[in-house]
Amino acid sequence: MMDTPGIPLEDGDTMDGTLLDLLEQNAALNADRPLYSFLDRQSQISCTLSFRALYEQAKRFAGVLQNRQCGGKPVLVMCPHGPEFLIAFFAAILAGAWPVPVTRQRARSGTGLRALFRASGAATIISTSAQAASLPKSAANVPLQVLLVDKPAIDSNPYLRPAIAESDTAFIQYTSGSTSSPKGVVISHANVLHNAEQIRRVFACTKSDIGVSWLPFHHDMGLIGHVIAPLYVGLHNYFLNPVNFMARPARWLQAISAVGGTLSGGPDFAFAMATEKVSEQDAAVLSLQQWRLAYCGAEKIRPGTLARFAHRFSVSGFRRRSLFPCYGLAxxxxxxxxxxxxxxxxxxxxxxxxxxxxxxxxxxxxxxxxVDADSGSRLAAGNIGEVCVSSASVAECYFHDPAASSHVFNGVHDNGKQFCRTGDRGILYQDRLFLLGRYKNVIKCRGCSYHAEDLEAGIREGLVQYGVTRCAAFAFTDRDSEKLVILLERGRGTESNGKVSDQNRIDRAAALIVEEFGIVPDDIRVLPVHGLPLTSSGKICRGQCPDVYQQLIGGHNDRVGRQGMASGVA
Known part of the structure; x- marks a missing residue:
C-alpha cells in the first residue's frame, strides 16, 4: 500500500485530497528520501530533490507568487528541463495558481507564445534568468510579469496555504496540436489524483520501483507519468534531458541500465530510434533485465517497432513480456x-x-x-467507431473554449454516463481496445476513404532500405478536389549516400501504395532531414503538411501529380 493520501480505488470512486495534501504529507512521511534526480550525458547524477526539499523550495517560491496576486489565475511555466521547472510547477500549485507548461517550440516562437497568452489569458510567466533573457523579442509587446524561480524576489510575504477543493483547477495541459490548434485541458486535483491511482494500480507501482524518463515536462506522459505519479507512489525517478536523448538515443537505455530502472517508456518513435541508433557494442553492455514495464503510447503503435525492439535488446536482458502498449490522452x-x-x-x-x-x-x-462518429450512438462491440472515455480522470472542459468543450466533453451520453469524445478510431473486441488512428487523418480520394496511418505504415516498412525515416500522407485541396499527397523524409546521412536517388524513393513509395491499397498517389515529394513539421511531442504535425507542400510546389497547383509518377506504377 502507498503512504500517500487517499485509498485504493473501487470502480467509479474518486480520490480524496489535493496535490497540496500530497506534497505536504510526502514531505513529512518521506522527508529526505530522493524523489527526483537529474542525469547528465554520462548518466551521472547532477542534481537531486528529496520529497522535503521539493516541498520547501516550492513553498518559498509560492510565497512570491502569492505576493504577485497569481492565485486563481493561469501562469506560464517556461523553464529548462531541470529542477527549476519542478519547483516552479509545484510552487504555482501551492500558491493556488494554475501552471501552464510551455513547450520549447512555443518558448522560442514569439507568435506561438503570444497565441498561448491569448488562449490562456495568462499575465505571468515563470522562468529562469537565463531562459527569460532569450524570450522572443516579438513577445515583448505582451503585457506580462516575468518571475524568476532561480532568483526569487526577497520582498515576498510568508506563504499562506490557500483553501483548495478537490474539484478546483490544478493545472492546464495544452495538447500538442498534431491535427489542430492546441487546446488547454483544465485538469482538477480530483482528475490528477484519480489518474495517478489508476497508474499505480495497473502498473503495480511501489516505492521500490525506479522510474527513468527523457520525456518533456510539458508532455502529459512526462508530467503525469514521471513527475506526479512518482510523487504519488513515493518512488524515485531519474530524468534525462530530451535533447540529449534525441541526439543519442543510447543514453536512454544507458540510464535505465545504470540506475536499475524498472519503469520507463515513450512513444513508438522512441523505441524505433533506439532500435535503429543503438550500436551492437552499446547493446551488449547494457543491463535491462530489471526493466519490468516498458510502456509505449502517445501515438499509433506499429507492431513491428516493438517486436524489433524486443528482439534487438534481448541481448541486453530485455524481456518481451515487459512491453506495455497503452492508450491515453490529455x-x-x-x-x-x-x-x-x-x-x-x-x-x-x-x-x-x-x-x-x-x-x-x-x-x-x-x-x-x-460510437458512431456522426450520430454519437453507441456501436456494438466489434465495430469501428470513435473511442469515447468516461472516468473521474476526464477533465470537465477546455480553457475558455465552450464550443469545443461541449462537443468533446458533453457530446456523448450512454447508460447514465457522460463520455469524452477522443477523435480516435478504434475497435472494442473482447473488452480490449484496438486503435486504428485519428478521424481527422482520414483521406477521401476517388470515392474511397484511406487512413493516413495505414498508408504511412505501408510506406515506412517498405522504404527502410531506402533511407526514409518519416513520411506523411494527407489530402491536399486542389481546385475543389482532394489529392492524395505523400511526403517522404530522408534519414541522416542519406544526402551524402548516392546509392539511392530520390526518384528511387518516389517510385518505390508509389509502387507500395498501389500494391497494398490499389490507388496511385497524386504526388510524392522527398524532403531533407527534419523537413516534416513535428509537434512538441515528436508527432507529425499534419495540419502543417499542406503548407509545406504548398511551398514545395511554389503555389502552382498545376504541378500536382507530375513528380516522378510515371515510373514504377504502371
Missing part, C-alpha cells in the same frame, strides 16, 4: 488502458487487414465505448 489526464505483452490482431471483416496492437482493458474506474 483530456483524460493521461492513462486510459494498457496491458503487458505485444498482442496483435487484424480484422479482415472490417477491412482492417494489417495487424493492430492490443491496448488492453480500461483501467479500474474507467469505461470505454465506441
Amino acid at each position: 483530456e483524460s489526464t493521461l492513462f486510459v488502458s494498457g496491458q503487458h505483452g505485444l498482442i496483435t490482431r487484424s480484422f479482415p471483416g472490417l477491412n482492417v487487414n494489417r495487424p493492430v496492437v492490443c491496448l488492453g482493458q480500461p483501467a479500474p474506474g474507467s469505461s470505454v465505448i465506441v
Whole structure:
C-alpha cells in the first residue's frame, strides 16, 4: 500500500485530497528520501530533490507568487528541463495558481507564445534568468510579469496555504496540436489524483520501483507519468534531458541500465530510434533485465517497432513480456488502458487487414465505448467507431473554449454516463481496445476513404532500405478536389549516400501504395532531414503538411501529380 493520501480505488470512486495534501504529507512521511534526480550525458547524477526539499523550495517560491496576486489565475511555466521547472510547477500549485507548461517550440516562437497568452489569458510567466533573457523579442509587446524561480524576489510575504477543493483547477495541459490548434485541458486535483491511482494500480507501482524518463515536462506522459505519479507512489525517478536523448538515443537505455530502472517508456518513435541508433557494442553492455514495464503510447503503435525492439535488446536482458502498449490522452489526464505483452490482431471483416496492437482493458474506474462518429450512438462491440472515455480522470472542459468543450466533453451520453469524445478510431473486441488512428487523418480520394496511418505504415516498412525515416500522407485541396499527397523524409546521412536517388524513393513509395491499397498517389515529394513539421511531442504535425507542400510546389497547383509518377506504377 502507498503512504500517500487517499485509498485504493473501487470502480467509479474518486480520490480524496489535493496535490497540496500530497506534497505536504510526502514531505513529512518521506522527508529526505530522493524523489527526483537529474542525469547528465554520462548518466551521472547532477542534481537531486528529496520529497522535503521539493516541498520547501516550492513553498518559498509560492510565497512570491502569492505576493504577485497569481492565485486563481493561469501562469506560464517556461523553464529548462531541470529542477527549476519542478519547483516552479509545484510552487504555482501551492500558491493556488494554475501552471501552464510551455513547450520549447512555443518558448522560442514569439507568435506561438503570444497565441498561448491569448488562449490562456495568462499575465505571468515563470522562468529562469537565463531562459527569460532569450524570450522572443516579438513577445515583448505582451503585457506580462516575468518571475524568476532561480532568483526569487526577497520582498515576498510568508506563504499562506490557500483553501483548495478537490474539484478546483490544478493545472492546464495544452495538447500538442498534431491535427489542430492546441487546446488547454483544465485538469482538477480530483482528475490528477484519480489518474495517478489508476497508474499505480495497473502498473503495480511501489516505492521500490525506479522510474527513468527523457520525456518533456510539458508532455502529459512526462508530467503525469514521471513527475506526479512518482510523487504519488513515493518512488524515485531519474530524468534525462530530451535533447540529449534525441541526439543519442543510447543514453536512454544507458540510464535505465545504470540506475536499475524498472519503469520507463515513450512513444513508438522512441523505441524505433533506439532500435535503429543503438550500436551492437552499446547493446551488449547494457543491463535491462530489471526493466519490468516498458510502456509505449502517445501515438499509433506499429507492431513491428516493438517486436524489433524486443528482439534487438534481448541481448541486453530485455524481456518481451515487459512491453506495455497503452492508450491515453490529455483530456483524460493521461492513462486510459494498457496491458503487458505485444498482442496483435487484424480484422479482415472490417477491412482492417494489417495487424493492430492490443491496448488492453480500461483501467479500474474507467469505461470505454465506441460510437458512431456522426450520430454519437453507441456501436456494438466489434465495430469501428470513435473511442469515447468516461472516468473521474476526464477533465470537465477546455480553457475558455465552450464550443469545443461541449462537443468533446458533453457530446456523448450512454447508460447514465457522460463520455469524452477522443477523435480516435478504434475497435472494442473482447473488452480490449484496438486503435486504428485519428478521424481527422482520414483521406477521401476517388470515392474511397484511406487512413493516413495505414498508408504511412505501408510506406515506412517498405522504404527502410531506402533511407526514409518519416513520411506523411494527407489530402491536399486542389481546385475543389482532394489529392492524395505523400511526403517522404530522408534519414541522416542519406544526402551524402548516392546509392539511392530520390526518384528511387518516389517510385518505390508509389509502387507500395498501389500494391497494398490499389490507388496511385497524386504526388510524392522527398524532403531533407527534419523537413516534416513535428509537434512538441515528436508527432507529425499534419495540419502543417499542406503548407509545406504548398511551398514545395511554389503555389502552382498545376504541378500536382507530375513528380516522378510515371515510373514504377504502371
